[in-house]
Every structure is written in C-alpha cells, then in structure tokens.
Amino acid sequence: MTIPADRNADRNAGPAGGRTAVVSRTGPKRSESIRLAVLNAADDLLVERGFNGVTIEGIAARAGVAKQTVYRWWKSKVDILLDTLADDAREALAWPGGDAVAEEELKAQLRRIAGFFEEPSGQVLRALLGHAQTDQATAEALREGFLREQRERDLAGLRAVLERHTGRPVTEPTVDTLLSVLLGPLYYQALVHGGPPGPDLLDATARHVLDLAAHV
Amino acid sequence: MTIPADRNADRNAGPAGGRTAVVSRTGPKRSESIRLAVLNAADDLLVERGFNGVTIEGIAARAGVAKQTVYRWWKSKVDILLDTLADDAREALAWPGGDAVAEEELKAQLRRIAGFFEEPSGQVLRALLGHAQTDQATAEALREGFLREQRERDLAGLRAVLERHTGRPVTEPTVDTLLSVLLGPLYYQALVHGGPPGPDLLDATARHVLDLAAHV
Amino acid sequence: MTIPADRNADRNAGPAGGRTAVVSRTGPKRSESIRLAVLNAADDLLVERGFNGVTIEGIAARAGVAKQTVYRWWKSKVDILLDTLADDAREALAWPGGDAVAEEELKAQLRRIAGFFEEPSGQVLRALLGHAQTDQATAEALREGFLREQRERDLAGLRAVLERHTGRPVTEPTVDTLLSVLLGPLYYQALVHGGPPGPDLLDATARHVLDLAAHV
Amino acid sequence: MTIPADRNADRNAGPAGGRTAVVSRTGPKRSESIRLAVLNAADDLLVERGFNGVTIEGIAARAGVAKQTVYRWWKSKVDILLDTLADDAREALAWPGGDAVAEEELKAQLRRIAGFFEEPSGQVLRALLGHAQTDQATAEALREGFLREQRERDLAGLRAVLERHTGRPVTEPTVDTLLSVLLGPLYYQALVHGGPPGPDLLDATARHVLDLAAHV
C-alpha cells in the first residue's frame, strides 16, 4: 500500500466521498488495524490452506473480527485478495531503473519476478490468476485493476531499457510484443509447471529480447 | 479417449478391478453411457458456470444419475475433469508431423494450441491449471499425468522440426529451453491476459525459436 | 398519558434524575416529539408485523431517529411497548361509573373490554401478555405495573356495581373471585380462541356474577 | 404421541404419501430417535430459556443433530413445538369420564388442567398461545390443530357430565357457552396473572356451571 489517501477510494465512496459534500458525515471512522488484520488473515490462510481453504468465516475468525465487519468492507474473498495484492505487489514488481548494462538489468528484473512468485504475495497473484481462469468477474477485476497497471509499469520499464540499449526510440507495438516474449516463458514456468524456471531460461529470454530489439 | 481398455485403469481399481481375481466379480458392468453422461455434464457445467459452479450434486443431477454413483467412480470433481481432459485433449494437441517448412509447421502448431484454448476442452485445461495454482493435489495429479505426457509429445514434436530445420541433432536441454520459449508467450497470453494472442506474437516466437536453434 | 409530569418517572431516572441533585444538569431536554414518534412506530410495527417484527432498529428507522436515541430512553422493545400501553390503555379500560342498572353496566364494561382487544392498543396488551408467557422479566414488569393498577381499578369498579346491586357491602375476597369469574371467559376467548366472544357469553357472565353476589 | 401411524401425516406427505403411489420411494427412513431428540431438546430449551431462547441452532446442538436435519422435517421452531404439544398434551387433558358426582368430576378436571399448566408440556402450550397473540400463522395452526381437537374433547366431556347431572339432553350452544364459563377463569389466571388459581375459584366455577345447566 503506497498511497494511503487513494486506498479503497471506490469502496469508501459510500458515506463520505463523491456526493457534493452535502452529506453531513459523522460517526466513527473505519479502523485501519482491522483492515490490516483481515488482509493478513486472508494471506495467511491462502498460504496455509489454498484458495478453497480461504473462507470469509475463517478470515473473520483469524482476524478476530465479526463476519459482518468483513462483509461491510469487502464483498467477497476475491475482493479481499485483490486488496492484499494491491498493497503488496506494486513495489515488489517495480522496475528499479538503474543504469546497469541492459542485459543485466533485464535478467535482474526477471529474477525479481521469479522470486516474487515464491513469496506469499506471489501466491496471492497465482491464486487470483487461477481463479480468473473460470470466474469472469475475477478475470475482469484483475485485468482492469492490477494487471493493467502492472502492464503499464512493465511497458515503461522495458522501453527504457531497450531505448538505452539500442540508442533509438522503440515503437509501442514492438515493446508490447517483446514484453510478452520476455515474460511469457517465466509466467509459463510459474503457472504451468510450478516452481522457478531454470536460470538458463531467464538468461536466454533476456538475451533474445535484446537481439530482437536490435534487429527490428 | 483412445485406448478404452486402459482407460481409467487406476481409477477403476476401487470396487472391481486390480485385486488379484480373488474378488468374485459378478453383477452388471460399469455403464459406459453413465461415464460419458457424467463427463459431459461436468464439461457443460464448467463452460456454463465456471469451476466453482461445478458441483458433484450438479453433475449427478444433470447426468440423471445418483450422487453416490458419481462418488463410486471418481473421488472429486477434479478427478472427473482430469478424466475429461484425458479423453479430449490428446489429439487436439498432437503434432501432426508433416513435411512442411519448419517455420510454417511451428506457426500452425501454435495456432492449433491457441484454438484449443478457445474450445470447451481448453476450458477444462485452464480450469485445472487454475485450480492447481493453490491446490497441491491437483497440481501433482496434473503434472504427473497430462502435463508430463503432453510435455513429452511436445519435446518430440519440436525436436523433429528443429532437426529437420538445422539438419543436425539437437541436445535435450536445448529443446527443453526452446520449448518454453516457444510456448511461454502463448500460455502467458491465454492464462494471464485471457483470449488469443495477436498473430504477430505467434509468428515472432516461431521465428525466434528457429533462429536460436540455428545459432546455438 | 394523563400526568405528563410524572410520566416515565422511573425510566427517566437514568441520566438525569434520582441522584441527589449533585449532578449539575445542563444541556437540551428530552424531545417529546421523539418519544411519541418512537411509541407510534412501535405500535405500527406491532400491528403490521407482529411482535417478532418489532425490532429496535425498525422502530428507530420508522421513527426517523438514531438507534442510540432509542436505547438512551428505553432498554428494550418490551419497555417501549409497556410505555405505549401505559399511555393508551388506562382510559380505554376505565369504569365510567354511571348509575345505570347493574346488569347493564356490567355488560357495557365487558363490551368495552372486548372492543379494546380489537384496537391497536389491545394488540399491545395481547402482545405483552403473550411475551410474558415465557419471559419472566416481562411477566414481572407487566404484573407490577399495568396489571396491578388495572386490577385495582377493576376491583373498585366491580365492588361499586355489586354494592349498588345488592344494597350491602361486599368483602374483598368475594370481589376478587367474582372479578375473575367476570373477566375470565372474556380473556379466555380473546387470548385462546382469538376474536371477540359471542354476545351470549358476555350477557351470561354478567348475569351470573350478579346472581352469585346476591346469593353469597 | 399416541398413534404413531398417524404422526406427522401431513409432513411426511412429501416423499411417500398422498400422491397415488406413482413415486417410487426408496432410500433410508426417517430416524425416530432423531425426532424424539429434537422434540425433547426443544422442550428443555423452552423451559430453561423461554420462547426466545429456543433457536433452531440451539435445538440442533442439544439434540446432537445437524441443523439441516431439523429443517428437513420442521419448517420453524413453532412447528417443532406444535409437534411436541401433540405428543404430550392429549392424554394430560383427557376427560377420564368416571361415574363420580358431577361436581366432583368437574373440580377434578379443572385441577387437572391447572396442574398441566405447571408442567413442561403446559409451558409449551402457554408459549404457543403467547406467540399466537401476534403471529397469525401460529394462531391458525394452533386453532386448526390442537385447539380444535381439544375443544371437541372438552365439549364431549362436559356434555356427558351435564347430562348425567341434569338427567336430560343439553343443547350444543349451551355446552359451548358453559365450557367457556368453566374454563375461562382458569385460563385467565394461568395466562394473565400467572401461577395457579386459588381453590375457591375452581370450586366456585364448577358449582356455577352446574347451577346454570340446571336452570337453563
């Protein structure tokens, strides 16, 4: 969670936001500690018991919170996990954007992603991607939220590396395709075969992407 | 379903088969029509209602069969879907192995896989891969069964193409890496972003794989 | 509600009264309009939805009042209904005490009570008597409050009629028994069989009570 | 429960009864021990905690039964209590019909009823009558079921006593009125003032009813 002011902007709209300030708005505020307890409980349960082992009742019990309190702020366990992801994944997947050699930077980024999939927050992403395979609502929420933002960050990061490497501008469709070439094998290993990819694969993809960028 | 005699050999072991003929073994045989009705019902429900909409009770009701009858032959809905996959996916993902130009053959194979993901049986695979993200048992069953076999078929198919293309033998680790490079972007599109990949992406990957094979 | 100054004397004791004047007591006074809105809302809900359909939240919502405001002044919905009863039932069940023929006066009083049970305030009494069957606290509150007062008014009213009829004093235990003989069949009809008693029954009881009073 | 064959005739209609035997009807039978455990649990809870303390969940827990099992056979706690009443109250309120002196027999019967109200099954009747004050469905079920049957038994019992006492036939409307005169004061004491009536009252009513029967 990086920008507290924006957090849950849509969810909080109910009592206070949006309406033109006519609404009086009194009463106690939402408890931040409860919010964190719920997100942590969900995360823990996911790691311990898998997606189907995460239940709203279980989350409430472990967070030491009433079930209705969970329902007041989130409408499903998917909603909770999306919130968890938003809090945790952003920085873990950021492009540091140093001035290293391009190939090294790509490899480092791939290793960072591979490492992310091993952590609890990576588990959350895997779980949500898994659920999205057959749940339309989850798929949409994920794409319009986390995935879109992440894609944008990745495109910007990759473009910067490529332009530094080739010394000239790179067109949008090119970066788009190259990003899929870069990330594809890694996600494929993580989602289909489970576990981290061999180092060969990461190095190979990083190199190929740079070659391709140079030749196109 | 290609080899009826072997079908479900392990699953059938329960009530009737397996034991060394000591079991008297009388009564009517397992009804093949029931088996198909169950598999179809599961498939239909998956497409209509998503993975969580598939329930054993729902399957039994739609197949016009008692719940216990389903439990007798399969131990979970995942087991049923694995059965469905085994019946449907093999040929859909086979390498035809013609004598076309290598690049064309790779592209055709990629398009075949992309098409598969749009069909009901592709839905089943996506559902199972999704569930495997957080369910250890499913992950194992999938990897030791369908995924291993499919990987072998893919390795053999790709090696044949590469050797025809380069005119020399290709080492095992090389094919392995190249297979991930080839399939990665496609699976990444299907599983992460949903929907088919752009044609550019498929063509690009096919070409790169051949380039890489030539240079290594 | 006949004596506003005394109204709810005990109930009001909470925040302000009772303590020996040490408490300085400033601030706004209790809103009478809120009190009435709450009592009316409770009454309406009781008639529309039955005892279980009366909830503090429902009352507050319908009265346009915050829940806490209700809890500030009443400690339960039973408490609210007792208040309603005190406001409404007294005069409806009073003995007018004219100088008519005794039999006519008894019949008129019985008909007045029978009519009362058909009205909303009669509903409140029935509801509270009903709840008192299995709720000890309600039973006690009802008996020590409304029922005792009403019993006293009834005893006085009946004694006056009997003494006028027989021309001599009537002993306490006799009036007590005769009051039960008089009211019993009426309440029995109202509470057990629902709906008003046949006119035969009222006339018969009135006559019998006078006969008995004459013979004893 | 006196006539097991008839028990729950309407409720059991679902799977087996009523329809013209077309329905095949297989599967396990309803467990009688569960039925009794549930009725006892409900009875116990009512006595211990009052009507509002009786919850389906509480009944299920105390009976050591799953909640759904309770819902399978009864649709509400009122339904359960009605069943309890049917099992328990019939014989407790029967007219023994000896050949004693009429007055003695009436007094005995009144004492029997008064005693019934002190027992657990009497508690059930009081609870249901209480709930019926504001719940239309309960009121109807009670009147069309238990109360009607009990009224018929009472009418027959009282008529026999009266005819033996007067030596001539008694008309229907007369018995009806006299029954209310007889039972009214007793129920009034039990339901309104709680606790048993004084012996005076019972003796007085019994005598009056016989006087009235003789004079009419």
Place this chain on the structure above:
DNA sequence: GGATAATCGAGACGGTACGTCTTGTCTTAAA
C-alpha cells in the same frame, strides 16, 4: 458570552441466529 453538559444522528463493531447450500458418507429398496 463562554464553558459545560446534555441530546441527537450516523454508523462501526463483535456477536448470535437465521435459513440455504454443498460436501462426502451411509442406508435402504428396487432392478
């Protein structure tokens, strides 16, 4: 005219129970 102290609306919160749904096992009767 401030400070003080109450009322009041709004609603968060931990709970309990609701009535429904699905799971996986078990039991019975018919085929």
Place this chain on the structure above:
DNA sequence: TTTAAGACAAGACGTACCGTCTCGATTATCC
C-alpha cells in the same frame, strides 16, 4: 451387485438485528 433415492453430520454462505461504542454537530443552561 449396481443403482436411484435420499437421510445425515458438518460447516460456509450472506443477511438481519442485537446491544455497545465512538464520533461530530447541536442546543441549552449556568457561571
């Protein structure tokens, strides 16, 4: 012996109120 039908224990679902509590905005009273 297999199958259909379904009883059963277990437990999660999402909802409704409970009674307590914490805010912030408003009055009134008294110094």
